[in-house]
Amino acid sequence: MQMVNRPYAAAFEAYATQHPEVLCLSADLTSSCEIDGFRDRHPDQFLSLGMAEQNMLSFAGGLGLAGFRPFLHSFGVFLYRRPYDQLMASIAYPRRRVRLMGFLPGVTTPGGMTHQAIEDISVMRTIPNMTVLEAGDATEVESIVAEADTVDGPVYCRILRGAVPRLFDTPLKIGQMRVLSEGDDVLVVTAGITTEEAIRARGALSRAGVSVRHLHLNTLKPFDAAQIVAHASSVRHGVITLENHLVAGGIGSMVAEALAEAGLPRRLIRLGLQDTYAHGGSRPYLMRHYGMDALSLVRAVERLTGQTTGIDEAALEGVRIDAVHSLVKAEAL
Amino acid sequence: MRNEKSTEAIAHAIRSRVFEHTIRNNGGYLSQACSAAEQLAFLYNEGLNLGPSTMPMIPPPFTGVPSAQNPDYVTGAGYNGPFDAVHDRLFIAPAHYALVAYACLIEVGRMAPEGLEMFNKDGTSVEMIGAEHSPGMEVHNGTLGIGFSTAAGLAWGRKRLGHTGRVCVFMSDGEVQEGQTWEAVQAAAHHGIDNLWAIMDVNRQQCDGAMDDVMTVGDIATKLRDFGAVVAEVDAHDLPAMRAAAAIPHPGRPLIVLAHSRPTQGMESLMSRFPRLHYVRFKSDEERARMNVEIAAELGIAPVKLEAH
Numbered sequence: 001m002q003m004v005n006r007p008y009a010a011a012f013e014a015y016a017t018q019h020p021e022v023l024c025l026s027a028d029l030t031s032s033c034e035i036d037g038f039r040d041r042h043p044d045q046f047l048s049l050g051m052a053e054q055n056m057l058s059f060a061g062g063l064g065l066a067g068f069r070p071f072l073h074s075f076g077v078f079l080y081r082r083p084y085d086q087l088m089a090s091i092a093y094p095r096r097r098v099r100l101m102g103f104l105p106g107v108t109t110p111g112g113m114t115h116q117a118i119e120d121i122s123v124m125r126t127i128p129n130m131t132v133l134e135a136g137d138a139t140e141v142e143s144i145v146a147e148a149d150t151v152d153g154p155v156y157c158r159i160l161r162g163a164v165p166r167l168f169d170t171p172l173k174i175g176q177m178r179v180l181s182e183g184d185d186v187l188v189v190t191a192g193i194t195t196e197e198a199i200r201a202r203g204a205l206s207r208a209g210v211s212v213r214h215l216h217l218n219t220l221k222p223f224d225a226a227q228i229v230a231h232a233s234s235v236r237h238g239v240i241t242l243e244n245h246l247v248a249g250g251i252g253s254m255v256a257e258a259l260a261e262a263g264l265p266r267r268l269i270r271l272g273l274q275d276t277y278a279h280g281g282s283r284p285y286l287m288r289h290y291g292m293d294a295l296s297l298v299r300a301v302e303r304l305t306g307q308t309t310g311i312d313e314a315a316l317e318g319v320r321i322d323a324v325h326s327l328v329k330a331e332a333l
Numbered sequence: 334m335r336n337e338k339s340t341e342a343i344a345h346a347i348r349s350r351v352f353e354h355t356i357r358n359n360g361g362y363l364s365q366a367c368s369a370a371e372q373l374a375f376l377y378n379e380g381l382n383l384g385p386s387t388m389p390m391i392p393p394p395f396t397g398v399p400s401a402q403n404p405d406y407v408t409g410a411g412y413n414g415p416f417d418a419v420h421d422r423l424f425i426a427p428a429h430y431a432l433v434a435y436a437c438l439i440e441v442g443r444m445a446p447e448g449l450e451m452f453n454k455d456g457t458s459v460e461m462i463g464a465e466h467s468p469g470m471e472v473h474n475g476t477l478g479i480g481f482s483t484a485a486g487l488a489w490g491r492k493r494l495g496h497t498g499r500v501c502v503f504m505s506d507g508e509v510q511e512g513q514t515w516e517a518v519q520a521a522a523h524h525g526i527d528n529l530w531a532i533m534d535v536n537r538q539q540c541d542g543a544m545d546d547v548m549t550v551g552d553i554a555t556k557l558r559d560f561g562a563v564v565a566e567v568d569a570h571d572l573p574a575m576r577a578a579a580a581i582p583h584p585g586r587p588l589i590v591l592a593h594s595r596p597t598q599g600m601e602s603l604m605s606r607f608p609r610l611h612y613v614r615f616k617s618d619e620e621r622a623r624m625n626v627e628i629a630a631e632l633g634i635a636p637v638k639l640e641a642h
């Protein structure tokens with residue numbers, strides 16, 4: 001698998017330098033969000049707002065009012081937890097064209113509860129006027145910049161940083177989910193880093209005779225309920241969602257709502273954080289500990305189909321382990 | 334509880350231990366040890382009235398987050414002594430100083446050196462960003478700017494309960510950029526909360542570099558006084574001055590000691606990385622080897638033995 005180093009850095013610089021109305025805002029996490037090179041080379045398009053996120057959000061609302069399209073960079077959590085009120089009043093309600101670039105989504109950070117955005121999707125998708133996107137590979141990180149900027153209103157994006165695998169060769173298009181396999185036993189719905197997990201599981205599952213239909217979502221709002229229902233109706237056993245997020249309010253909930261509204265009776269297993277906070281640790285450890293990895297998906301498939309597959313850890317391809325201090329990591333916390 | 338070691342010796346040992354850890358792991362919050370070693374050593378060794386640790390010397394593994402299904406959940410507060418009416422409480426507001434705080438716990442005999450071997454290892458409680466369940470941490474503070482508010486509430490409550498123990502917060506200067514810090518000082522002054530005090534590590538640094546380049550904060554002392562705190566300013570590496578400042582009476586108001594520090598104190602070689610000091614990770618084996626020798630010499634200790642690779 002090809003790994004791309006810091007795909008956001010290059011993509012943002014290439015795009016922003018062509019669009020003078022785009023501004024780069026940072027809240028004291030400039031290199032952690034891969035915009036340090038941009039700051040150094042394009043200081044006129046860069047605004048340092050310091051560690052003061054509430055102000056940054058309302059400030060961005062003002063920039064939007066003046067006709068600019070600010071891209072806000074921080075860890076995902078710091079873009080909505082403390083400044084939620086500012087997000088509502090200064091950005092979402094007036095439909096400012098503010099682009100919230102949330103780095104280190106879910107358990108991709110070892111920083112523990114205060115750093116892990118585990119309810120951001122559920123919060124963001126309930127906000128009227130918001131668009132919610134999530135990048136799942138290097139190609140999507142690269143294309144999310146320009147794509148987010150086409151939205152006439154605010155956008156929240158979950159961004160991957162550092163060394164990111166390239167899974168796709170076509171750009172992210174808002175509203176276009178990716179159909180990664182067209183099996184007819186089980187429907188698996190993933191987004192972000194869980195797509196890579198599901199791809200690993202799929203290989204082993206198909207060798208074990210389970211035919212998986214796999215959808216990768218990059219647009220979480222607007223949510224294409226009709227397509228989800230169509231895919232769900234074409235599988236025999238049911239649906240599994242696997243998300244780097246709490247199962248409440250995120251992709252599992254969206255799929256459940258879609259099935260219920262369509263009156264389509266299908267069993268649904270929602271994998272992700274089950275009404276718990278996570279804690280600090282490496283990404284592979286956290287994904288295993290909280291049941292969000294390829295093996296957890298295999299076990300859920302077994303529950304759904306009632307068959308054991310014989311798949312164990314060894315049958316799944318090796319997990320990528322990035323050392324916390326390795327050089328491919330963008331920066332520390 | 335007073336240690337047999339002098340506070341000066343503890344501060345030096347904190348720097349040495351964080352240095353060794355950083356060299357061995359090729360990364361760490363090293364400059365925070367330079368700026369804050371005396372402050373944490375002072376708090377644990379003489380500034381605070383802490384009872385003996387109630388926790389095992391070797392930290393137990395992570396046992397889950399707070400929930401109704403986890404009745405055995407404990408925070409790391411026990412490392413700071415029993416929670417009773419007479420003893421002080423300590424919050425480490427910038428939780429990324431955890432490495433320095435853990436080193437301090439070891440030097441004052443509250444944690445075994447093995448505890449630091451667990452740092453940032455999966456399944457342990459000795460987390461990189463100090464969590465509520467990490468040794469010496471009493472509440473979650475990794476989101477900066479909330480520590481002083483929580484401490485003010487605790488202090489108000491303890492006063493109402495008749496506790497004689499006080500509440501202390503170790504703060505970072507980056508926190509003054511967050512509006513909540515000012516709301517907290519305002520509330521503490523308004524309510525006359527004087528069993529509350531803080532030492533702030535004023536190293537003038539933040540993640541992006543020098544604070545003046547990132548977001549100017551002006552004269553912190555004047556601003557804090559205007560918001561109602563009693564403020565003392567000291568050289569963070571001058572322990573007699575720190576002792577005197579901490580003893581300043583502050584009836585009806587919180588006390589905040591601004592400890593003006595140098596982010597490379599004791600490790601001048603780190604200046605070659607300025608202004609990128611927030612998280613030290615060596616860019617090459619060569620830099621790591623050179624820093625190992627140079628800083629060890631400055632600290633007067635032997636360089637860390639690195640395995641060949």
Ligand SMILES: Cc1ncc(C[n+]2csc(CCOP(=O)(O)OP(=O)(O)O)c2C)c(N)n1
Pocket residue numbers: 027028029051078333365427429475476477478505506507508534536538539540611
């Ligand atoms: C609310 C919030 N915003 C952003 C961060 C990310 N962050 C961690 S440390 C830090 C700033 C560091 O400055 P300071 O607190 O002065 O610490 P020091 O430079 O002394 O390490 C930032 C922005 C955070 N932890 N919390």
